[in-house]
Amino acid sequence: MKITPAWNFSTLTAGQIETDETPFDWFPGTLSENELNSIKDNGILLPLLVQAVADSKYLLVDGFKRFSWLTSATEVSPQKELTAQFPCLVIPESVMLSDVAKIRLQTLPTVESNFSGVHVSRVLKLFWENGFSKDEIAGLVLPYFGQKSSVKLVRQLLDLVEKLAVLEQQQQFSLPASIMRLACEDLLPLLNFSQNEFPCVVSLAEKMEVRGKKWRNLLQVLDEVRRLKQLSAVEVLNFPEILEIFGRTSLQAPVRYRLLKQQLEAWRYPELSDLRQRFEQGRQRLKLAPRMSLESETFFENDDLTLTLKIRSSEELRKHLKFLEQGSAELSAEKSQE
Structure with a gap:
């Protein structure tokens, strides 16, 4: 004993x-x-x-x-x-x-669940450097941070903390708060990028001010675009269309995120982007009333469209139906002229 x-x-x-x-x-x-x-x-x-x-x-x-x-x-x-x-x-x-x-592990608060992924990675590195195997770290340490016991996750986080340490040495500054706030699962997509791409991806986190699923989805599309175009993330993020979005300083964070993701998806799925553009042009031609909306299936896997009417009275409903009847006649006339 x-x-x-x-x-x-x-x-x-x-x-x-x-x-x-x-x-x-x-x-x-x-x-x-x-x-x-x-x-x-x-x-x-x-x-x-x-x-x-x-x-x-x-x-x-x-x-x-x-x-x-x-x-x-x-x-x-x-x-x-x-x-x-x-x-x-x-x-x-x-x-x-x-x-x-x-002993320090035992003092961690039991109510805390949103641990910084960078800090967790540094803790794993401390145990690794003091003689603990990856299996021991997975079983002993990870559960304290609300993570499943996974040797693969230990390996990924140790790899990640080394890359971030190299970045800090090269850039000679501490990691920004936007990266420090990310959870473990939000940091893992960074491993898809090379060491040379790390600075621009870290900078992206500062510009976008998002985390969680939105951040992971954004990195996934960025990774797919660079692979499809056989370019680096640095080159993709320096395209004029991207720089134009970043240059609009008056944009609120949610709008900036939406515009950037839409642009990346347009490059990633050009045919889908073309379909969406054509649908939007057709919807605008209809000149729907303010309380009417027309939506398509997200990926156009079928031809069904959803028309939504918001009404306050039977009179408003009659107006909507009359509008649709007139619009249908106008479209038929346009087609006959074509």
Whole structure:
């Protein structure tokens, strides 16, 4: 049986607690409103978790948000900040980092489900670099982040975090918030693109301001277009039609997304795009009343059309029917002239 060294309770000053060099600040952020109110009303109810290291210093393991707020929110001198005292549960220095990492897993909030994919990938890398196999990581670590135990997913996320690290080194800047907010499943489509394409795809995430299914669908169509045209994503995103959309700074994010996706789909499915354009031209020729609409099946797999009439009275219904009757006669006349 493995013997665990005894842990101690201790009161430490802020100057003794190391936050810059610790490998355990996995999910940087700020306190929620409820957490903040609790600290203001009651102080620290649970001790910080630290590990003893050399020179009477201690690595912070859990409690980063509380420690950050308590050492920066109050208007006190730097010297008083360093001497502020905190109740701490101290893990002995002899405990291996790999074991401390497993302890850190146990401190994760059980109510959290929307973990940053980049942060999760970095946690997996920490375990991988400290002797855990991909099978162990899949079984031990992934479930804590709401993911299925999958060796393939571990492999993909480790590959992804390496590519993103290379990007940060090349560009010499931190990853943008738009990428940091994406969940694991939103990041995986990035692996379809080469390292040289990563900067433009990351930039795309900043411009589009979307995530989830919309983001994944957009990357899928972009990937299909570049493969179809045998071009890189960089070249596709620099087409004049795309640059024109990006150049319209007044566009709201949903409109920009719709226009970009429509343009990519027009290149991906040219025949379908042509059918949609012809249908739209025909619908405009009908000059339907404001409370009438005509829709087709999305992919034109059949010839059925859906006509929708919105009515408030029988009189409005008669007007709609009369309009349709007149329109039908006009179309028949046009056809006979052709």
